[in-house]
Amino acid sequence: MPTTSTDPSQAEPGKRSRRKEARPGELLDAALDLFVEKGFAATRVEEVAARAGVSKGTLFLYFPSKLELFKAVVRLNIAGRFDEWKLELQTFEGSSSELLRYCFTVWWERIGSTKASGITKLILSEAGNFPEIASFYRQEVIEVGQDLIRCILQRGMASGEFREVDMNYAIYLVLAPMIFLMMWRHSIGMCVPDELGITPEGYIRLQVDNILQGLCVRAQPPSPSTP
Amino acid sequence: MPTTSTDPSQAEPGKRSRRKEARPGELLDAALDLFVEKGFAATRVEEVAARAGVSKGTLFLYFPSKLELFKAVVRLNIAGRFDEWKLELQTFEGSSSELLRYCFTVWWERIGSTKASGITKLILSEAGNFPEIASFYRQEVIEVGQDLIRCILQRGMASGEFREVDMNYAIYLVLAPMIFLMMWRHSIGMCVPDELGITPEGYIRLQVDNILQGLCVRAQPPSPSTP
Amino acid sequence: MPTTSTDPSQAEPGKRSRRKEARPGELLDAALDLFVEKGFAATRVEEVAARAGVSKGTLFLYFPSKLELFKAVVRLNIAGRFDEWKLELQTFEGSSSELLRYCFTVWWERIGSTKASGITKLILSEAGNFPEIASFYRQEVIEVGQDLIRCILQRGMASGEFREVDMNYAIYLVLAPMIFLMMWRHSIGMCVPDELGITPEGYIRLQVDNILQGLCVRAQPPSPSTP
Amino acid sequence: MPTTSTDPSQAEPGKRSRRKEARPGELLDAALDLFVEKGFAATRVEEVAARAGVSKGTLFLYFPSKLELFKAVVRLNIAGRFDEWKLELQTFEGSSSELLRYCFTVWWERIGSTKASGITKLILSEAGNFPEIASFYRQEVIEVGQDLIRCILQRGMASGEFREVDMNYAIYLVLAPMIFLMMWRHSIGMCVPDELGITPEGYIRLQVDNILQGLCVRAQPPSPSTP
DNA sequence: TATGAATGAGACTTCATTCAT
DNA sequence: CATGAATGAAGTCTCATTCAT
Incomplete structure (x- = not known):
């Protein structure tokens, strides 16, 4: 019976506790952190294991190789965060402008501001080394995400709210600011944690404002400045 | 800018000795290509040497370590190509809209479409591993580049051509599309060389159009579809 | 030979408890198979346990280490099956030629064609790594077996049936074909399961014929071609 | 130009001498010794390298993996020792009995008594782990060697010197004593280096005598006893 | 200067062994 | 007794770096 403790590693049931269900998740969390932080090659499996609180060998109990860990x-x-989004999109009741702004907000809450954004940085950084993963990501994430964006834009054009633009390029009006922000925060942005006066929310608002200014047939007034 | 010379072998700076002098450059070119493509860790110095046509030992004659090669x-x-640009900016005679579009065009010709774009990809990818390089890049390139963009925007606002926006965020209206395109082409974009219907020029045009639509007090009509 | 029992679970010595007592034997059987097939080093204890139907931990309940398992x-x-053989030899009533042939037959039935032959293959293969086992085997098996062969040959020479030959070498006329066949079947012979036209029985018959042809003072006619 | 010296490590031209031509041979020699002595799995590449007088890394300069080293x-x-033998066989001028004895003698000199015999032991021991190598050995060595034996026996039968026997089995009259001796000397035989009174030559003589006694239509008198 | 053979620290991965349940 | 999650020493292989030629 381990003593009760206030430590977050909470009442651990002994060094060699059996936690088969929990392990993979802990390892994947640790791996995500380290891969994002240091890249695939510079991350040592021993470090991943250590951060997950297990030994090197244990990692290989759950993932047959470093590459498989990465893929996992x-x-x-x-x-599938996309199915949920697609549903929200289809049942959204406001204007297409509002929808586009909402889309950015939700993206920021669920992806951009979370560790998941690190994955994108990781993929873009390592695409050259793992074409297999890159094209997997392309199909499973990029394509699906672009579809989502396309739907939003088409909704706006169909209702006459947005002007007609070449869809193949218009998608990047939405995609580029998102991808840029994720890359930036995980690279250059890391050096200057709190650049005075710059917040991700402010960045997003201006980007959305600008997209809508350019896209809307009757330009809506830009949202009021940041407090 | 090699000088033209006739005798490759003797007392004058011929082919051989020129080659000799050119070695570091060839190595740096090869290294840029490989670092961009595969990242720092996954690039082997032997490969760099081979691509430059010299032996592994020779590389270490010019660069004391892999890290120094990377820094070089x-x-x-x-x-800095920035001085040159600054001059062009200050002597530009058209409208600020035209200047902004010109700025994108020149950027694409001199940076975006050339190997130089690879360096941005490289830095962003490896920022986590080499913070000192990242912050060096930040100071030498990002800050200066942002200054340039700021000048353009201020010119437009001063003349009443652009509406007033928070400069700290507005800069990213210009920067994000540029950075995104460079990253994209060197990562995910590499898998699908000629995605039908998408050209960098088209991408740039729509981005500029959109920025100007959002920025100009009297929205100029978007540029005609094809050049 | 399991007894039929109805209740697998309770107070009587049913399936479960018998199984329990049988465990070491099952482990040893499984281990023999795998050691023979793959050698000591290439055999994983987990595999042995799995083949015996128990977990890895259980194996170490019965054998303190892989090496001890091997020795067991x-x-x-x-x-020693040798005592039994010695008795048969001493009470054999036919000619020495018949005895020799009988010896081969019995050897084939009880050793050569059974898993027991695998142990010879195993010992010879691993002798270099486990000299103590090898010399143990030498004393316990080889010496004793050679004695047996010596007895048979001496019986034949004593009765004038066999010519006089140097006993130290003559022993190998009998030993070599046996050892060879065991090694062969457990190594190269495994690749080609039914090499057309070659049977162990045929091999043995010709070997015996030849030994007797060479050994007998009045050469007996070789045995007829087929049984 | 190495200086003449009495030391076997002969005026070594420096620690890092360039001996690209010599290295593979030295490594292969060392590897042969160790593989034969300890088996494939129990041999560490570092040991091989050390015995060849180089570092671990150097070995991988010449052989891409441990398995490839083994194959080499x-x-x-x-x-191709067999071509030479085939020629000798076809031009041999004595009786077939003499040829058979000569064949054993030559085999002993060139294979049996040399390190090459260790290879056979090695293959038979490791056949289970490397079916690929086993079947390679089977085709390249066993088949060819059996052909050679077959030729000799057919020569004897054709000339009426040997009686007719089923060739498929007769081959093993010759093969078995050879294989056995090689296995024996590299396993059990290693424990007792100089077993008094037993020499390989004596073993071979008796085996040949016995084969010929059994095979010849007019049994030739056995060769006189060993001095 | 240029070479490329040689090095050895360090990474990934395996597997006999332990031990809490 | 039995289990199987966990361990960590040990082995294979890589590659930046050195240095004799």
């Missing part, structure tokens, strides 16, 4: 991290962190 | 690649490729 | 396998499988 | 050892030590 990618898979876990991108898996 | 970064240093060489971010060397 | 060897010990079990070389345990 | 096998290939080197079995390659």
Whole structure:
């Protein structure tokens, strides 16, 4: 009977506790952190194991190789958040402008501001080394995400709210600011944690404002400035 | 800018000795390509040497370590083209809208479409591993580049052509599309060389159109569809 | 030979408890198979346990280490069947030629064609790594077996049936074909299960014929082609 | 130009001498010794390298993996000794009995008594782990060797010197004593280096005598006893 | 200067062994 | 007794770096 303790590693049931269900998740979390932080090659499996609180050997009990661990991290962190979004999109009742703004907000809450954003940075950084993963990501994430964006834009054009633009390029009006922000925060942005006066929310608001200014047939007034 | 010379072998600076002098450059070119494509860790110095046509030992004659080679690649490729640009900006005679579009065009010709764009991809990808390089890049390139963008925007606002927006965020209206395109082409974009219907030029045009639509007090009509 | 029992679970010595007592034997059987097939080093204890139908931990309940398991396998499988043989030899009533042929037959039935032959293959293969086992085997098996062969040959020479030959070498006329066949079947022979036209029985017959042809003072005619 | 010296490590031209041509051979020799002595799995590459006088990394300069090193050892030590033998066989001028005895003698000199014999032991021991190598050995060595034996026996039968026997089995009259001796000397035989009174030559003589006694239509008198 | 053979620290991975349940 | 999750020493292989030629 371990003593009760206030430590977050909470009443651990002994060094060699049997937690088969919990292990993979802990390892994947640790791996996500480290892969994002240091890249695939520079991350040592021993470090991943240590951060998950287990030994090197234990990691290989759950993942047959470092590469498979990497793939599992990618898979876990991108898996089907899109279905949920698609549903929200289809049942959204406001204007298309509001929908687009809502889309950015939700993206930021669920992806952009979370560890999941690190995955994108990771994939873009390592695409050259793992074409297999890159094209997997392309199909499973990029394509699906672009479809979502396309739906929103088409909704706006169909209702006459947005002007007609070449859809293949218009998608990037939405995609580029998102991808950029994720890359930026996980690279250059890391050096200057609190750049005075710059917040992700402010960045997003101006980007959305600008997209809508350019896109709307009757330009809506830009949202009031940040407090 | 090699000088033209006739005798490759003797007392004058011929082919051989020129080659000799050119070695570091060839190595840096090869290294840039490989670092961009595969990242720092996954690039083997032997490969760099081979691509430059020399032996592994020779590489270490010019660069004391792999890390120094990396730094040299970064240093060489971010060397300021900004003075030249600043001059062009200050002597530009058209409208600020035209200037902004011109700025994008020039950027694409001199940076975006050239190997130089690879350095941005490289830095962003490896920022986590080499913070000192990242912050060096931040100071030498990002800050200066942002200044340039700021000047353009201020010119437009001062003349009443652009509406007033928070400059700290507005900068990213210009920066994000540029950075995104460079990252994209060097990562995910590499898998699908000629995605039908998508050209960098088209991408840039729509981005600029949109920025100007959102920025101009009297929205100029978007540029005609095809050049 | 399991007894039929109705209740697998309770107070009587049913399936479960018998199984329990049988465990070491099942482990040793499984280990013999795998050691023979793959050698000591390439055999994983987990595999042995799995083949015996128990977990890895259980194996270590019965055998303190892999090496001890190995030794136990060897010990079990070389345990003297020789006393029995010696008796048969001493009470044999036919000619020495018949005795020799009988000896081969019995050897084939009881050793050569059974899993016991595997132990010889195992010992010879691993002798270099486990000299103590090898010399143990030498003393317990080889010496004793050679004695047996010596007795047979001496019986034949004493009765004038066999010509006089140097006993130290003559022993190998009998031993070599036996050892060879065991090694062969457990190594190269495994690749080609039914090499057309070659049977162990045929091999043995010709070997015996030849030995007797060479050994007998009045060469007996070789045995007829087929049984 | 190495200086003449009495030391076997002969005026070594420096620690890091360039001996690209010599290295593979030295490594293969060392590997042969160790593989034969300890088996494939129990041999560590570092040990092989050390015995060859180089570092671990150097070994991988010449052989891409431990398995490839193993294959190279096998290939080197079995390659084309057979062509030479075939020629000798076809031009042999004595009786078939003499030829058979000569064949044993030559085999002993060139294979049996040399390190090459270790290869056979090695293959038979490891056949289970490397079916690929086993079948390679079977085709390249066993088949060819059996052909050679077959030729000799057919020569004897054709000339009426040997009686007719089923060739498929007769081959093993010759093969078995050879294989046995090689296995024996590299396993059990290693424990007792100089077993008094037993020499390989004596073993071979008696085996040949016995084969010929059994095979010849007019049994030739056995060769006189060993001095 | 240029070479490329050689090095050895360090990474991934395996597996005999332990031990809490 | 039995289990199987966990461990960590040990082995294979890589690659930046050195240095004799």
